[in-house]
Amino acid sequence: MLGIVCGAGLPFFYLSATGLTYAPASHAGLLILGAFPFFVTLLAVLFYQEKVSRERKIGLSFVCAGVVVLFSLSLLTAPENTWKGDLLLLAASFFWAVYTVSLRIAGLPPLVSTALMGLVSLIALAFLWATGLASSGLANASWDMLAGQIFVQSILVGLMTGFSYGYAIQKLGAENMAAIGAFTPVLAALIAIPVLGEHLENYSIAGLIFVSIGVVIASGIFKKR
Template sequence: MARGLLYSLLLLLMVIWGFNVSAIKILVMHFPPVFIQGVRVFLAGLLVLVILMMLRSFKKISRRNLIGIFVAAIFGVLGHHLCLAMGLTTTTGSNAGLILGLVPLFTSIFAMIFLKEVLTVFKSVGILVALCGVYFVILNGSGPLSGFSIGDLFIFGAVITQAISFVLIKKLTSNLDSRQMTGIMLIFGSLMMIGLSYWLDPIETFTFNQPLYVWLVLLASAIFATGLGHMLYNYAIQQLGAGSTAIFINLTPFFSLLGSAMFLGETIVVEQLVGFVLIVIGVVLGTGMLEDILRNRHRRKIAQSLDV
């Protein structure tokens, strides 16, 4: 695939992922939150596995790797999507989208802790700036849920669990196909979530009598945002590298804000925009992204000077 086309598809994917926060908000308003998240993720995992089988890319997995995938699924699928479902029942889509923008930053923090990556001055400043951005988002939000809410705490839980899973995935993908691992993780985690929903979701809230657009939102979220979206993102990491691909993630909070205004009718206030800017700056610094850009630019200058 040409780089230009891949960049365009990544940009489109960030739009989809940003709007997907609004999609999940709509789903948890019409269905039992944990159950519908489980169904949505299960459909996505099923799609990934079917595509891999059609491409004949499904390979045998060792018992040790299966255990690793199961543990990653507990954090990255069960934990992340459970917290996301519970959080979106009591917080705004705009707050959720902005807080979720912290995932790359916390992934970097956990990589420093568990993978012994170096904590630099840039990263330290980035962490502080991003936390200031979160302050603006949570304590100065819009609407009746302005200020800190239990929903915001659940969204933080979604950030933490997904960041932990990314660190686990980084270790697992050294000897495992990331697409196959993603599909199995989605199936494992979704089945656990559906089982857990029998204890967490009130049964009387479930009904099949929903407007057509709600079912379309469910299918679109499962197919495009979670199933095909994660496959494309993993492919982009393989083709462009993790650093270049991660830059696009910074666009998702903006599209989350836009989606919340367009589809949920939420009012976006200045404090949230300030928080968005601070979070993006914090992520760029805290993940080492800026250092990588400056380092690569320096290497290119040295290479050009040697060619002259």
């Protein structure tokens, strides 16, 4: 339960939100959701002595290549401090992997795990605000901004994502979910172009291709078929 709370609760959101202040959304999609299959496998090998198949080794090699390409080239050519955002996004990816493994092991119903994650995060935020350790920034936000964030963070991310992700893992299994999740970095990068006015650099495109191919191969879905 601690892995569920920390992996997808307040620590994860803090790392990903802070990382996005330095790095573009295309990097977030690639590093958080593209790299997390590698961290999931690493946790499974270290703590549960899970054997890694040949297909997964090949796929994870592609994932690592994509992350290395993105990180190294953004370090050399991207705006200053982008590398800080990339590191924070990789840390968020590790936390999401902890959440995925913990969710699978705990076996909690999707709504229960979502409620647990939200309740503990709310208590932690209330404590931080009450003690003055963190500033909410609510006084500087407009009502339009607050309404949009409440809808996105509470309904879409908080409830729908938590429930649908947990439900899908139970019904489809982690491998099929990983294969489907390979398309998420691509979608995030494409949506960021019209919504945020971002553009894809050549190294971002290369990283997306490597990671997407790697996740699909590592999922083992081709071997199953």
